[in-house]
Amino acid sequence: MWEKMELVRVYTKPQGQQPDFSDPVVLSANRGGCTVEDFCNHEHRSLVKEVKYVLVWGISARHYPQHCGLSHLLQDEDVVQIVKKKDREGEGRCRFKSHSTAPARISDREKS
Template identity: 55%
Template sequence: VISTARTCNCILIVLDAIKPITHKRLIEKELEGFGIRLNKEPPNLTFRKKDKGGINFTSTVANTHLDLETVKAICGEYRIHNADVTLRFDATADDLIDVIEGSRVYIPCIYVVNKIDQITLEELEILDKLPHYCPVSAHLEWNLDGLLEKIWEYLNLTRIYTKPKGMNPDYEDPVILSSKTRTVEDFCNRIHKDMLKQFKYALVWGSSAKHKPQRVGKEHELEDEDVVQIIKKV
């Protein structure tokens, strides 16, 4: 189960609203022990080994957790005596260890709190203010649509609709792209790997277009629910 979790794009942790919240922390500790970091971004620091020169420590911000001696001590635990370490945020020792080990994965997580039909309105209001939580009742089917919306938000995906020439857009079967790889080139590769060989330009309707339609090249970045028509070479 843990090995599967490491490959996920989003993790849902289902909690019981009428049981102690300590169960949440137990699950988090179990996942953290296997290198899974929930709702965190990779540390904004650079670690580079080198052949000589000792430990070189620089920072672009004020540090409250790390100094040169601490960095040397941590590197020494891994038998690293020559490296450049550059911090771009107020990193902790755990952040540096995560980067040195290099086996961490950073995954968005939603805490799905079930059985909200069995708690008071005051308790529900408290849960609703907590970060990354989504209260539901599976039995009464409360807020299941809200859960779907939250999953879509945390997956951070982009829906792109196709428009064949002379036809209406196909809104039933969008092409799904990651928000990190959503250029017209990525769109073409998702449809067929040979499409770029015939690509001339694309027409785009939607929020990424300055006017509708806008003629764009393969480097153009698409936005959610854009409509794209590919024009091929003759």
């Protein structure tokens, strides 16, 4: 029945946890599509803007896990983990995180 109606069950996996096989997201190839972008839009409209990459386990993946983009076509019973972009505000420079508002370089400081 799933194949005849072209329905695709996609399971979610939170980071650091086991996949949730109890409540799949059902997508349709005929209505809406079965790409990662369609999956993100099904979850929440603003999620597409926050996606850094997606990890996929299942039939559509060449290896486990596979890093995918928004155009990846999902197959029935795939497991998807979404990795979001980090918020860059207030992080500082690279690995040297600055918690002050002072300039990062000595040459940028004002003379007193």
